[in-house]
Amino acid sequence: MPTATYAGTDVTVNDEGFFEDPTQWTEAMAPELAAGEGIDTLTDRHWEVIRFMRSEYDAKGTGPTVRILGKTSGVPVKELYQLFPKGPAKQAAKVAGIPKPRGCI
């Protein structure tokens, strides 16, 4: 399993850079993770989504889809795409240090 270093701490990630163990994540790592996704500044709205991702993961064991984010996070889908242009569900999951959202089949 690959490792990466954020905020001076080694963490375990998968091949695509998603955290394997969300307990290794700290808020201090988020800016570096965001920069890796091409997001230069984390605004309050970004943080709102990041914290929502963490609480959803804690409650359900998987990150929410964009559709559920749009329905329940308080941030509309259009704005989610402005905050996380390459796909809110995946990008926000990566910055929030949770595993890649489990796709439906």
Next chain:
Amino acid sequence: MPQRLVILGGGTGGTIMANRLRKHYGADELTITVVDRDDTHVYQPGLLFVPFGHVHVGDIVRPRHRQLHHHIDFREDEVSAVDIEAQTVSLAGGDTLDYDVLVIATGARLLPDETEGLTDAGWMERIFTFYTPEGAAALAEALARFDGGRVVVNVVDLPIKCPVAPLEFSFLADAYFTERGIRDKVELTYVTPLDGAFTKPVASATLSSMLGDKGIELVTEFNTGSVDGDGGRIVSWDEREVPFDLLVTIPLHGGAEYVGRSPGLGDELDFVPADEHTLQSKAKPNIFVIGDASNLPASKAGSVTHFEGEVLTENVRRFLAGEELDGSYDGHANCFIETGFGKALLIDFNYETEPLPGHFPAKVGMPLLKNSRLNHLGKLMFESVYWHALLPGRDVPGIAAAMPTSGKEHPDDDAPDAATDA
């Protein structure tokens, strides 16, 4: 006093459960009531063939009540809500049903109105879905008139019923236009929110290359934000566009509406959270879920419902007897994938094992993840199995709830499967 079982939904899951449990219990031990809003049971896999004129809607529809055994009470009524504390179901007609055990089998609902513009200009004129009988029949007429241009097949978001059906539609459209001699005048495009043709890597690679071989363009990671019927384009949230002359859409899906009106029962999309292995709801121990209505990470497909039915019959029995539940449902799914020109693939998988090549159910059998005429014949034959064996609750030989492993080739196996194709 007999115990009271109420089943919401008289489709594949509800019918299987009612019939299997009716065989198990005498009428003096258990009353069984099935509620559905209409008396029309659609063999949904047949909808795929309607747009190409191979099947007419009338051929794939039968009365729901006729699929149920004797001593099963069929109520044609809309569910208003479930009160999970009082253990009652209120019906739109005014009646209230009391239950000791409730089985939720109300499937998934299409939500085309949730996508901006989808049901505005062009809906049912140049924009269709084959996921409803009306849509499939209207699409058949539109395809018959179509003499060239851009056909776009668009999966708006997951989960959807039968996740391979949109791919099958694309393959069959390629064959249909080829047989009509106008394939060179048609641009076919498959637009999906996934990062490949399918969710699971081995099958996704096979299916993606099959799209390429048939000249079907694949557009991935496209999250449809709006549809412009007048302008003939779909637009993603990240502002990409795909133009169309004819759009075949697979709209958003959600659970049944009453789930949202029943506090504590469902999730944000009105699906009902349940244990992945026992199918017991997270809401209450005496509520179970089968088929598309659940939030399980399994395909929303008839085969899944069928396999769940075996486990759930046993679990309802154990629950009524006060025994520990059987946690053996493994996510098993089994799908034929029509690829056009009289051939089909077969895939077989579960929660843990992705669709792999090999043979089903064992080393000698139907080829997996490989195009063959035998698989196509299997798909055609299945409709008869559905009405005459699966719904009545008979065991279907060779197709069991637990996924078979002996015929599958794992990516790291070095000994290739020696069996030859039938």
